[in-house]
Amino acid sequence: MTTVIKNGTIVTADLTYVADVLIENGVIAEIGKDLKGDEVLDATGCYVMPGGIDPHVHLEMPFMGTYSADDFESGTRAALAGGTTMVVDFCLPSPGQGLLDGLKMWDNKSTRAACDYSFHMAVTWWGEQVFNEMEIVVKERGINTFKHFMAYKGALMVNDDEMYASFKRCAELGAIPLVHAENGDVVAELSAQLLAAGNNGPEAHAYSRPPQVEGEATNRAIMIADMAGVPLYVVHTSCEESHEAIRRARMQGKRVWGEPLIQHLTLDESEYLNPDWDHSARRVMSPPFRNKQHQDSLWAGLQSGSLSVVATDHCAFTTDQKRFGVGDFTKIPNGTGGLEDRLPMLWTYGVSTGRLTPNEFVAVTSTNIAKILNVYPKKGAILVGADADIVVFDPEKEKTITAASQQSAIDYNVFEGKHVKGLPRYTLTRGMVAVMDGEMQAQSGHGKFVKRDPAGPVSRALSSWKELTAPRKVERSGIPASGV
Numbered sequence: 001m002t003t004v005i006k007n008g009t010i011v012t013a014d015l016t017y018v019a020d021v022l023i024e025n026g027v028i029a030e031i032g033k034d035l036k037g038d039e040v041l042d043a044t045g046c047y048v049m050p051g052g053i054d055p056h057v058h059l060e061m062p063f064m065g066t067y068s069a070d071d072f073e074s075g076t077r078a079a080l081a082g083g084t085t086m087v088v089d090f091c092l093p094s095p096g097q098g099l100l101d102g103l104k105m106w107d108n109k110s111t112r113a114a115c116d117y118s119f120h121m122a123v124t125w126w127g128e129q130v131f132n133e134m135e136i137v138v139k140e141r142g143i144n145t146f147k148h149f150m151a152y153k154g155a156l157m158v159n160d161d162e163m164y165a166s167f168k169r170c171a172e173l174g175a176i177p178l179v180h181a182e183n184g185d186v187v188a189e190l191s192a193q194l195l196a197a198g199n200n201g202p203e204a205h206a207y208s209r210p211p212q213v214e215g216e217a218t219n220r221a222i223m224i225a226d227m228a229g230v231p232l233y234v235v236h237t238s239c240e241e242s243h244e245a246i247r248r249a250r251m252q253g254k255r256v257w258g259e260p261l262i263q264h265l266t267l268d269e270s271e272y273l274n275p276d277w278d279h280s281a282r283r284v285m286s287p288p289f290r291n292k293q294h295q296d297s298l299w300a301g302l303q304s305g306s307l308s309v310v311a312t313d314h315c316a317f318t319t320d321q322k323r324f325g326v327g328d329f330t331k332i333p334n335g336t337g338g339l340e341d342r343l344p345m346l347w348t349y350g351v352s353t354g355r356l357t358p359n360e361f362v363a364v365t366s367t368n369i370a371k372i373l374n375v376y377p378k379k380g381a382i383l384v385g386a387d388a389d390i391v392v393f394d395p396e397k398e399k400t401i402t403a404a405s406q407q408s409a410i411d412y413n414v415f416e417g418k419h420v421k422g423l424p425r426y427t428l429t430r431g432m433v434a435v436m437d438g439e440m441q442a443q444s445g446h447g448k449f450v451k452r453d454p455a456g457p458v459s460r461a462l463s464s465w466k467e468l469t470a471p472r473k474v475e476r477s478g479i480p481a482s483g484v
């Protein structure tokens with residue numbers, strides 16, 4: 001059985017052209033004019049683009065005394081509904097737990113995924129077992145990225161010595177460290193001060209995490225990565241202070257990538273001042289939403305190339321779960337949803353406004369991250385031989401976002417009421433049509449784990465450069481006798 005996508009305009013990160021796409025056995029078999037197939041998908045008026053890749057999701061994540069409400073089934077359905085065809089979740093061993101043990105849990109959770117997925121491994125503590133198992137994780141399990149939380153003191157947070165040791169191990173293995181960059185010590189102190197002063201509402205969550213805590217941690221992580229000789233990926237970059245550190249590092253030739261979220265690009269800090277407690281608590285995430293100047297900085301980063309990827313950090317909690325924090329904002333589970341809305345929101349607020357070109361849209365939602373994760377062009381490309389993970393995107397199709405019609409399991413949507421123009425007509429996951437003109441046909445269990453090899457081009461180049469420029473002992477001939 002073959003499928004042909006006809007009459008569309010192919011949009012990739014670097015090209016826009018009219019052609020049909022023929023799909024056979026889940027991969028792109030041919031691109032050209034007047035192609036024929038058993039099944040025909042009409043893409044008249046549409047853009048045929050690589051499916052979105054969301055490199056930052058937390059499905060059924062154990063966190064703050066509960067589990068995030070979307071699991072691999074509802075989460076990947078939401079992804080496909082919005083044109084995203086691959087997600088990367090974070091395997092989070094508890095402090096003291098082995099990495100391979102953690103992976104068993106994540107393997108069990110992910111069996112019902114409807115689209116392809118991969119894992120980052122989190123380093124939440126340091127020891128010989130972690131050092132040893134990192135090699136197995138990379139070489140046998142196909143995971144080439146390791147996440148470090150610089151926040152969540154007393155839970156997931158690692159200190160600088162642990163981070164430096166892990167970054168050096170990443171360098172040896174050709175893996176890339178990721179950081180959640182917030183100064184967890186300062187956040188803990190500010191939170192305690194705010195609570196002591198009676199400031200216990202959701203707005204205090206934002207007050208406890210000002211841009212400085214993010215800027216400081218981003219700078220620190222960049223310097224530690226540079227000393228360890230490894231590239232660095234900074235997740236959920238939300239403010240100018242962090243973006244400025246990334247921009248400066250990149251201009252100095254350091255290999256650093258920044259990832260703004262669609263939430264930070266389109267929602268601002270005024271959400272926390274809403275008189276409705278639930279409204280504000282539902283938007284509690286770390287880092288918090290920022291003001292317009294920070295948003296402008298993030299958009300400028302996408303335009304100029306200093307920021308590379310738009311993700312969601314999809315970590316959805318129900319209103320009931322959010323209410324764990326009534327009377328104490330530090331107990332509100334941190335996280336927001338966005339998987340279904342990332343592409344339509346970025347198209348509406350990015351491409352339709354003229355901030356981004358359609359090709360830049362593809363780059364920041366799919367191709368750039370495929371390259372960073374070292375899965376390009378299997379993913380992130382419309383090329384012969386690539387997986388047929390495709391979104392046929394209709395720029396005229398529109399809707400108003402509402403929780404009532406979403407795939408996510410939670411009871412609200414942080415984008416509720418936003419009008420988007422630009423939606424999938426079809427979403428294909430390895431050739432299977434999962435969204436047919438708005439109708440869901442996703443199949444739980446269709447998704448496969450995507451193995452990712454270490455030592456991608458950037459890691460290899462950086463390790464050559466670090467080797468060439470490493471400090472060397474000066475060989476001397478006439479060494480004087482030691483003075484006694």
Ligand code: URP
Pocket residue numbers: 058180284285286287313315334335336
């Ligand atoms: O608030 C957030 N971002 N929750 C998910 C966990 C994380 O820090 O990424």
Ligand code: ZN
Pocket residue numbers: 180235236286287
């Ligand atoms: Zn985080």
Ligand code: ZN
Pocket residue numbers: 056057058313315
């Ligand atoms: Zn996250």
Ligand code: ZN
Pocket residue numbers: 398419421
């Ligand atoms: Zn309209």
